[in-house]
Amino acid sequence: MERELLLLGLLRRENMHGYKLNEFIERDMAACMDLKKPTAYFLLDKMAKQGWISMQETREGNRPPRRVYKVTAKGEMEYQRMLRQNLATFSETKFPGDVGLGFADDLAPNEVLLLLAERRAALAARLDELSTVPEHRGALQLIVSHQQFHLETELRWLDQVIAQFKVKAKSS
Amino acid sequence: MERELLLLGLLRRENMHGYKLNEFIERDMAACMDLKKPTAYFLLDKMAKQGWISMQETREGNRPPRRVYKVTAKGEMEYQRMLRQNLATFSETKFPGDVGLGFADDLAPNEVLLLLAERRAALAARLDELSTVPEHRGALQLIVSHQQFHLETELRWLDQVIAQFKVKAKSS
DNA sequence: TTTTCCATGTAACTCGTTACATGATTTC
DNA sequence: GAAATCATGTAACGAGTTACATGGAAAA
Numbered sequence: 001m002e003r004e005l006l007l008l009g010l011l012r013r014e015n016m017h018g019y020k021l022n023e024f025i026e027r028d029m030a031a032c033m034d035l036k037k038p039t040a041y042f043l044l045d046k047m048a049k050q051g052w053i054s055m056q057e058t059r060e061g062n063r064p065p066r067r068v069y070k071v072t073a074k075g076e077m078e079y080q081r082m083l084r085q086n087l088a089t090f091s092e093t094k095f096p097g098d099v100g101l102g103f104a105d106d107l108a109p110n111e112v113l114l115l116l117a118e119r120r121a122a123l124a125a126r127l128d129e130l131s132t133v134p135e136h137r138g139a140l141q142l143i144v145s146h147q148q149f150h151l152e153t154e155l156r157w158l159d160q161v162i163a164q165f166k167v168k169a170k171s172s
Numbered sequence: 173m174e175r176e177l178l179l180l181g182l183l184r185r186e187n188m189h190g191y192k193l194n195e196f197i198e199r200d201m202a203a204c205m206d207l208k209k210p211t212a213y214f215l216l217d218k219m220a221k222q223g224w225i226s227m228q229e230t231r232e233g234n235r236p237p238r239r240v241y242k243v244t245a246k247g248e249m250e251y252q253r254m255l256r257q258n259l260a261t262f263s264e265t266k267f268p269g270d271v272g273l274g275f276a277d278d279l280a281p282n283e284v285l286l287l288l289a290e291r292r293a294a295l296a297a298r299l300d301e302l303s304t305v306p307e308h309r310g311a312l313q314l315i316v317s318h319q320q321f322h323l324e325t326e327l328r329w330l331d332q333v334i335a336q337f338k339v340k341a342k343s344s
Numbered sequence: 345t346t347t348t349c350c351a352t353g354t355a356a357c358t359c360g361t362t363a364c365a366t367g368a369t370t371t372c
Numbered sequence: 373g374a375a376a377t378c379a380t381g382t383a384a385c386g387a388g389t390t391a392c393a394t395g396g397a398a399a400a
Binding site for chain 1: 173174177178181184204205206252254255256257258259260261262263264265266267268269270271272273274275276277278279283284287288290291292294295298310311312314315318319321322325326329333
């Protein structure tokens, strides 16, 4: 549902064809949203069938024709509905990496430390990568800064976990 | 993959039948892991076919027969492999709720505040609920405390966002 | 001239969920 | 006698991904 919301939200700002949308999402939203190309095309088709968006084919010279979408009145209503619902809802987060942590006692503390160092490096790299993302205007920037905030706290938490295992490693 | 890891990790501690496993996961892991019953049964079947676990049917009185699983030598190797991989890997987190936030400018600040208040209440309730979860022994407790830590920081972040919109609401 | 870019998709597949099915047994 | 618990699953569905397909135009 947040995928439709994203597409409508972007189309509302500027009528676009699928390729351009995909490009924008890949380039500027990669940090926070993963929406693959075929999924985007599929959703555009679906929303067009539902009458949320209308499509017009344009062609420039001999280039492949573009299907430019724009949000209809019905789509606008759906957008507002989904946006309000999304804002009012808290959706929980799962951490797949926690499962391993839960069983970390099954390995020697020293090996856990080595493995967690690897994890930490990946997390730090991700955080670093995020700082190179260009600024967005308005509220879109909130998404990036949330990611940043989250990764920073995750890093702090991981360091605290690592410290715990360091203690265990010493006493063994 | 973390689902298999979870099942193997639990079975390694104590041989169990599917029902008991599901019960444990529902009761004690609900906070952090959602693994539905049919999925668990399916994965147990799959892992048995792969030779990671062996099954023995037992029956007590006239009760429905139990299929008790235990981890094989091969399963133990897989477990160790997956555990190490999981510990060394950092997996990113997506926040579906951020999409709406990114488009929050499309609504009046006062309405955004109302909606975010709802979201905040749900988040606070979740955090409250989590504090009633019984303590786990050993590293398993890490999972719960991570959730707690994460929800607390999320709450702080959300409050900061709300504060931003309060400023906007005043100046309009 | 070969690669990359523009622009669209389809088909097959995986993973997981929901809803349903079964049947005995203890509890209310 | 009805409802919840024990114990196992199957079948159908949905959402999303990967890999593949197409074909012209611009850039290297």
